[in-house]
Amino acid sequence: MTLSDKILLRKRSVIETVNDELKNMCQVEHSRHRSIGNFITNLLSGLIAYSFFDKKPSLNFQYALNTNQITIFD
Template identity: 55%
Template sequence: MKLSDKILRKRAIIAKVNDPLKNISQIEQTNRRNAGNFLINRLARIAHLYLPT
């Protein structure tokens, strides 16, 4: 399997996970330049869903 095919498969999996999260939390995509910031941002949004306000 070519590398581009593998990357496209992973992208589809990530999209399947991210779409429900975006719909549940009604978030807008921001410009993320750092992978670490992306992960912290994602974890904060998930935590926000489960913590009482």
């Protein structure tokens, strides 16, 4: 496995953790909404609830000054 693949695999675990918290704690899951407004209301209320959590996983990254590239640190 290459180094870049190993780094991306670590980032995937962070993304899976966030998805798990949204589905289980914030109750954002697929349900049969009768309208798009109800779907958006459900999604936004889950994201707002997630924003109030004290501990959230994060990625450490910085932008390079003279370029538009992102540098990710582990």
